[in-house]
Amino acid sequence: MDxxxxxxxxxxxxxxxxxxxxxxxxxNMGLQKLYLVAPKDYPSxxxxxxxxxxxxxxxxxxxxxxxxxxxxxxxxxxxxxARPRAIEWPEMTPRAxxxxxxxxxxxxxxxxxxxxxxxxxxxxxxxxxxILVRVPVVAEFASLNLAAAVLILAYELRLAYTAAGVTELxxxxxxxxAEQVQHFYEHLEVVLGEIGFLTAKPPVKLMRxxxxxxxxxxxxxxxxxxxxxxxxxxxxxxxRRQQLPPDP
Ligand code: SAH
Numbered sequence: 001m002d003x004x005x006x007x008x009x010x011x012x013x014x015x016x017x018x019x020x021x022x023x024x025x026x027x028n029m030g031l032q033k034l035y036l037v038a039p040k041d042y043p044s045x046x047x048x049x050x051x052x053x054x055x056x057x058x059x060x061x062x063x064x065x066x067x068x069x070x071x072x073x074x075x076x077x078x079x080x081x082a083r084p085r086a087i088e089w090p091e092m093t094p095r096a097x098x099x100x101x102x103x104x105x106x107x108x109x110x111x112x113x114x115x116x117x118x119x120x121x122x123x124x125x126x127x128x129x130x131i132l133v134r135v136p137v138v139a140e141f142a143s144l145n146l147a148a149a150v151l152i153l154a155y156e157l158r159l160a161y162t163a164a165g166v167t168e169l170x171x172x173x174x175x176x177x178a179e180q181v182q183h184f185y186e187h188l189e190v191v192l193g194e195i196g197f198l199t200a201k202p203p204v205k206l207m208r209x210x211x212x213x214x215x216x217x218x219x220x221x222x223x224x225x226x227x228x229x230x231x232x233x234x235x236x237x238x239x240r241r242q243q244l245p246p247d248p
Contacts, residue, residue: 003161005105007033008150009070009113011121014040018117020050020058021147027054029154030161034061035070035111067113067125072179075108076101079129080153081120082143088212089132097133098156099163107173112153117146123204127185127211128178130218174220184224185211191231 008026013019019042023034034057036042042063051058064070071077078097079089092100104110113129115121126132135144135152144152176184189207192198200206217223 002105003030003102003157004032005108006031006101006110006112006157007035007070007074008154009035009037009067009111010039010146011037011067011113011125012040012116013042013146014117015146016041016044016047017050018146019044020047020052021145022114022150023047023051023054023057023061025147025151025154026057027051028151029158031154031157032057032060034058036061036063037067037070038065039063067128068179068182071111071113071128072177072182073109074111074178075175076104076110077129077178078110078112079121079126079132080112080114080149081126081132081134082137082149083120084134085123085126085132086208088208089126089129090215091132091134094133094135094153094156095159097131098153099160102157102160108175111178114146114149123208127208128182130215174222176219176221176224180221180224181214181219184214184219184228187228187231191234194235 008022008031010019010022013022013036016039019036019039026032026034043058047058048055062070078092078101084091101110101112112133113121113125115125121129133153134142135149137144185207188210189198189203192203192206198206219227
């Protein structure tokens with residue numbers, strides 16, 4: 001297990017004070033890698049002031065334009081939400097998810113993604129996550145402050161790292177990166193369009209159901225190679241026929 005393989009990703013945070021408070025929470029719990037996706041107001045003196053002794057987390061933060069840039073090389077991506085979402089995104093408790101994240105970090109990069117203060121994560125951003133985590137707060141007031149949400153998950157992660165026996169939790173080996181999975185989905189959508197299978201434009205609902213199906217099987221890099229090979233063969237039927245031996 002290696003907490004340096006865990007990154008906290010904030011999608012379009014609006015308030016620099018929250019970015020600083022997130023850095024502080026991360027510093028408290030021994031996390032170092034912060035990714036900021038299109039922050040509204042950053043760098044900022046307010047962020048530095050709120051980070052307190054964890055300014056090094058801000059100094060090393062990576063700023064990206066798109067969520068894909070922040071999670072592309074990760075092989076397990078956790079999304080967080082204040083609200084329950086559709087069944088397409090399997091939910092785990094914060095404790096179970098962070099125990100799994102700790103185990104996964106023994107083998108590969110892991111991302112924990114947090115949404116905008118105003119509107120959380122969009123459905124298409126959740127599409128890029130392997131699982132969804134919701135801190136079980138009271139239903140009438142479910143929305144935590146961004147930095148408070150990070151602190152709770154970072155604390156659970158810290159417990160997981162220090163708990164006896166967590167090393168026995170198996171990380172899935174050979175799982176695909178978020179970028180490989182995303183490219184596969186894009187390829188699949190193109191091919192489904194080409195063969196006339198898609199009726200709706202854009203085919204958001206169908207694609208979301210297909211993604212849920214693949215998410216359940218936790219695709220490996222090898223699986224993706226096979227599936228994309230099949231898609232390419234579907235796109236080149238004539239080339240394929242020519243390669244077959246002639247009929248006797
Ligand atoms: N109004 C937004 C709330 C966003 S709060 C909404 O309804 O979605 C900002 C971010 O903090 C969320 O996107 C999520 O990443 C995190 N967060 C807030 N409350 C949470 C909770 N109860 N469980 C998990 N994450 C939470």
